[in-house]
Amino acid sequence: MVSTVSFTLNGHRQRLSVDEDRRLLWVLRTDLALTGTKFGCGHGSCGACTVIVDRRAVRSCQTPVGTLAGKDVRTIEGLAPADGLHPLQRAFIEHQAYQCGFCTSGMLMAAYGLLLNVPHPSAADIVQRMDGNLCRCGSHTRIVAAINAASREPGGRS
Amino acid sequence: MRRRDFVKLGAGIVVACRIDPLWAFQGRGQLPRFNYPTDFNAYLRVGGDGRVTCYVGKVELGQGSMTALTQLVAEELSVAPASIDMVMGDTDLCPWDLGTFGSMCIPVFGPVLRRAAVEAREVLRELAAERLQVPAASLEVKNGSIFDPRDPEKTVTFASLADGKAITRHVSVVPPLKDPASFSVIGQSLPRRDATEKVTGRAKYSGDLRLPGMLYAKIVRPPAHGAKQIRVDTSAAASVQGALVVRDGDLVAVLHEQPDEAARALALIAAEFERGAAAIDDLTIFDHLVSAAPAGQQIVGQGNLVEGERAASAVFEETFLNAYVAHATMETHTALATIDGGKVTVWASTQAPFMVKTQVADSLGVPPDRVRIITPFVGGGFGGKTMGQQAVEAARLARATGRPVQVAFDRREEFFYDTFRPAATMKLKAAIDGAGKIVLWSADVYGAGEGGAAPIYDIPHQRVVVYGGWQAPAPGLHPFGVGAWRAPAFNSNTFARELLIDRMAASAGLDPLTFRLNNLSDPRMRRVLQTAADRFGWVPSKTPSGRGVGMACGVYSNTYVATFAEVTVDGSGQVRVKRVVCAQDMGVAVNPQGARTQIEGAITMGLGYALSEEIRFRDGEIADRGFDTYRIPRFSWLPKIDAILVDSPDVPPSAGGEPAIICMGAVIGNAIHDATGGRLFQLPLTPARVREARMTHL
Numbered sequence: 006m007v008s009t010v011s012f013t014l015n016g017h018r019q020r021l022s023v024d025e026d027r028r029l030l031w032v033l034r035t036d037l038a039l040t041g042t043k044f045g046c047g048h049g050s051c052g053a054c055t056v057i058v059d060r061r062a063v064r065s066c067q068t069p070v071g072t073l074a075g076k077d078v079r080t081i082e083g084l085a086p087a088d089g090l091h092p093l094q095r096a097f098i099e100h101q102a103y104q105c106g107f108c109t110s111g112m113l114m115a116a117y118g119l120l121l122n123v124p125h126p127s128a129a130d131i132v133q134r135m136d137g138n139l140c141r142c143g144s145h146t147r148i149v150a151a152i153n154a155a156s157r158e159p160g161g162r163s
Numbered sequence: 164m165r166r167r168d169f170v171k172l173g174a175g176i177v178v179a180c181r182i183d184p185l186w187a188f189q190g191r192g193q194l195p196r197f198n199y200p201t202d203f204n205a206y207l208r209v210g211g212d213g214r215v216t217c218y219v220g221k222v223e224l225g226q227g228s229m230t231a232l233t234q235l236v237a238e239e240l241s242v243a244p245a246s247i248d249m250v251m252g253d254t255d256l257c258p259w260d261l262g263t264f265g266s267m268c269i270p271v272f273g274p275v276l277r278r279a280a281v282e283a284r285e286v287l288r289e290l291a292a293e294r295l296q297v298p299a300a301s302l303e304v305k306n307g308s309i310f311d312p313r314d315p316e317k318t319v320t321f322a323s324l325a326d327g328k329a330i331t332r333h334v335s336v337v338p339p340l341k342d343p344a345s346f347s348v349i350g351q352s353l354p355r356r357d358a359t360e361k362v363t364g365r366a367k368y369s370g371d372l373r374l375p376g377m378l379y380a381k382i383v384r385p386p387a388h389g390a391k392q393i394r395v396d397t398s399a400a401a402s403v404q405g406a407l408v409v410r411d412g413d414l415v416a417v418l419h420e421q422p423d424e425a426a427r428a429l430a431l432i433a434a435e436f437e438r439g440a441a442a443i444d445d446l447t448i449f450d451h452l453v454s455a456a457p458a459g460q461q462i463v464g465q466g467n468l469v470e471g472e473r474a475a476s477a478v479f480e481e482t483f484l485n486a487y488v489a490h491a492t493m494e495t496h497t498a499l500a501t502i503d504g505g506k507v508t509v510w511a512s513t514q515a516p517f518m519v520k521t522q523v524a525d526s527l528g529v530p531p532d533r534v535r536i537i538t539p540f541v542g543g544g545f546g547g548k549t550m551g552q553q554a555v556e557a558a559r560l561a562r563a564t565g566r567p568v569q570v571a572f573d574r575r576e577e578f579f580y581d582t583f584r585p586a587a588t589m590k591l592k593a594a595i596d597g598a599g600k601i602v603l604w605s606a607d608v609y610g611a612g613e614g615g616a617a618p619i620y621d622i623p624h625q626r627v628v629v630y631g632g633w634q635a636p637a638p639g640l641h642p643f644g645v646g647a648w649r650a651p652a653f654n655s656n657t658f659a660r661e662l663l664i665d666r667m668a669a670s671a672g673l674d675p676l677t678f679r680l681n682n683l684s685d686p687r688m689r690r691v692l693q694t695a696a697d698r699f700g701w702v703p704s705k706t707p708s709g710r711g712v713g714m715a716c717g718v719y720s721n722t723y724v725a726t727f728a729e730v731t732v733d734g735s736g737q738v739r740v741k742r743v744v745c746a747q748d749m750g751v752a753v754n755p756q757g758a759r760t761q762i763e764g765a766i767t768m769g770l771g772y773a774l775s776e777e778i779r780f781r782d783g784e785i786a787d788r789g790f791d792t793y794r795i796p797r798f799s800w801l802p803k804i805d806a807i808l809v810d811s812p813d814v815p816p817s818a819g820g821e822p823a824i825i826c827m828g829a830v831i832g833n834a835i836h837d838a839t840g841g842r843l844f845q846l847p848l849t850p851a852r853v854r855e856a857r858m859t860h861l
Contacts (some may be wrong), residue, residue, distance in 0.1 A: 026238075028423060034371075040373075041364020044571070045494075046790055048790075051493065051574075061733075071544060097362045098355075101358075128596070131798070135798045136797050137797075143768040144760070145767055146763055148798075
């Protein structure tokens with residue numbers, strides 16, 4: 006059913022006239038031209054489409070846009086502060102924690118969601134919370150190292 | 164490239180190199196099995212702004228080619244890497260290339276590109292000599308400038324030499340490539356050039372491109388390979404607002420301005436298919452590969468097997484199997500096509516833009532010069548993105564609708580149309596003498612292909628025959644598409660060989676490292692084995708020792724690799740890999756951090772085909788079509804990984820993307836045997852197979 010849905014997207018108020026059953030992933034990628042969030046499987050089993058809703062990492066391919074009314078949504082496009090990169094992004098570069106880069110947006114947002122809720126994660130916390138995010142290139146060890154490094158940075162958890 | 168085509172590259176110095184393919188392969192000891200063109204093969208443009216644009220047909224798949232190829236140009240041209248712009252995989256702008264696979268960017272294409280840069284540097288030096296009125300031989304080239312070291316006044320930049328002019332010229336004598344001892348850019352861990360784009364979500368993949376008026380297509384697909392479309396009722400789909408149904412022969416699609424709406428409309432289409440005859444499944448395939456095998460090709464023949472058997476004290480005969488596995492790249496096959504004034508342009512996720520260009524041209528019946536393939540970032544390939552089905556479909560639908568059309572496979576389509584790594588049956592026979600020397604090796608390899616099938620050990624009497632493989636498989640051999648999968652055939656053949664080697668070591672009463680070294684004279688192989696053993700802290704013991712440790716080694720395209728692993732096996736047969744140490748001799752590593760990343764990635768990816776990845780199927784129907792049942796490696800599987808680059812400055816840069824994966828099935832298989840005493844013969848090494856192997860042993 007088409008209705009008006011308002012939420013905060015990357016710090017800005019967003020008002021959409023949209024079928025509220027449509028999945029956030031497609032609304033982001035098509036209606037809003039925010040293509041940093043990727044389609045990987047469409048079933049919530051790969052994590053490529055991970056975004057943050059009210060400080061929690063969620064699968065945008067499973068999230069009806071109608072459920073977002075009044076909520077705060079952040080995508081990869083809203084991770085970096087205006088004056089540079091988020092510590093997680095810097096750590097991913099530093100540790101060369103990606104190869105093809107296709108899972109990277111989802112990895113970063115899942116990691117961001119982790120740090121928002123567990124500011125000082127152990128390696129086991131990182132592995133457990135990231136386990137649903139798939140990477141085919143095999144950058145896992147570097148991703149764990151990057152998240153660990155970013156969690157020690159000032160600003161890494163905000 | 165024709166002369167008039169230079170114009171569209173704009174002003175600047177264009178260096179067009181005529182590369183003799185024989186030259187490019189000097190010192191490699193072998194010619195490639197394909198024909199590189201003998202016409203212009205690499206282009207560099209020095210702009211009036213001093214920036215260098217490098218046009219290559221290679222593609223950035225994640226392996227870091229954009230960065231490593233930049234380093235090659237920077238080294239030979241003597242400019243800062245940051246001043247080089249890479250244009251990759253655009254068939255209108257870049258010279259022909261076969262495709263980005265086989266770890267060939269650096270060892271095969273690298274010398275070609277470096278030579279182009281050398282010639283460019285020499286052209287610039289000549290131009291500078293004319294400008295400065297100084298003999299070219301007395302000028303030095305450094306960091307984008309050319310100067311007379313004895314007269315600091317006499318300096319000119321690349322930018323000013325190129326200013327506003329389009330110059331094509333050659334030098335009569337092209338000096339040799341730089342000696343590795345003088346490298347200043349090659350061998351450095353230059354940060355990846357795609358870094359910022361990829362961590363900000365700004366990197367564009369084929370599915371991220373938008374054109375005015377574009378439509379997203381979802382296509383009616385058969386339920387099984389071999390199924391034929393009987394009838395399709397699209398009436399319900401057509402009732403979805405904004406949905407456009409298109410029939411182009413057998414291609415039935417529904418298109419919409421929203422991809423999710425197109426998918427919703429597709430679900431309303433009722434399609435009937437006639438299934439093919441009942442055929443093979445994932446259990447019967449291994450016998451089928453033998454019974455339906457094409458004629459064998461003997462790739463190794465040496466000595467006399469009868470004589471070998473006479474010298475033998477123990478003979479071993481085993482059959483090894485491996486399943487079909489999927490590429491399962493995170494990015495599915497995607498393309499966006501548009502047709503404008505008779506020119507077809509397709510942005511496609513592909514490893515082989517020039518092959519896809521031919522496919523699209525053939526399919527549309529247009530001359531190839533009316534087709535342009537552009538390759539944005541590609542979200543993983545591993546050999547799975549060489550066929551351009553999605554590009555062809557997008558182009559056909561763009562023609563049918565007159566609008567730009569995107570085709571992006573969903574995950575189920577991706578698993579269905581994947582060109583899997585073939586299943587394989589490998590029948591091996593080998594023998595040792597009383598001194599623990601291998602005296603005989605005989606292998607019949609069905610389905611896999613020849614890569615890695617030749618034994619790497621010193622064996623006087625050997626014979627290897629290969630019956631079909633991943634390349635151009637005989638019709639009917641495989642029930643669906645197969646193709647290259649990261650280090651094609653090597654994973655299968657290395658598994659079989661290295662497990663049999665361990666078996667013989669145990670029979671000889673020798674530690675598996677000692678046994679290998681006793682049968683290897685190649686110094687590079689001995690060195691990687693010893694290096695990995697030292698780092699691993701190998702303590703010699705006969706197997707099974709109960710420790711759960713093992714090793715495997717192999718050679719892939721002049722890169723030597725030895726891998727050691729430690730595993731635990733629980734009561735259910737579940738294997739956990741705790742630690743992997745891998746030593747690799749790949750000659751000069753152009754970008755050591757990038758090379759280590761590739762090794763780690765290969766090890767991590769290799770856990771999958773070793774432990775869990777297996778496509779189950781029956782009568783053309785693929786059972787595993789999602790990440791729920793097709794399990795690929797995850798964070799929780801991670802071993803501690805130690806990747807060692809063995810310093811090898813005298814060997815030219817060699818393969819980097821694939822070698823480290825080839826040992827993974829074997830090293831884990833050997834470590835499981837060391838832990839449990841159970842012998843395994845089939846990949847993947849699932850808990851059920853591990854349990855069964857243990858029981859067989861007891």
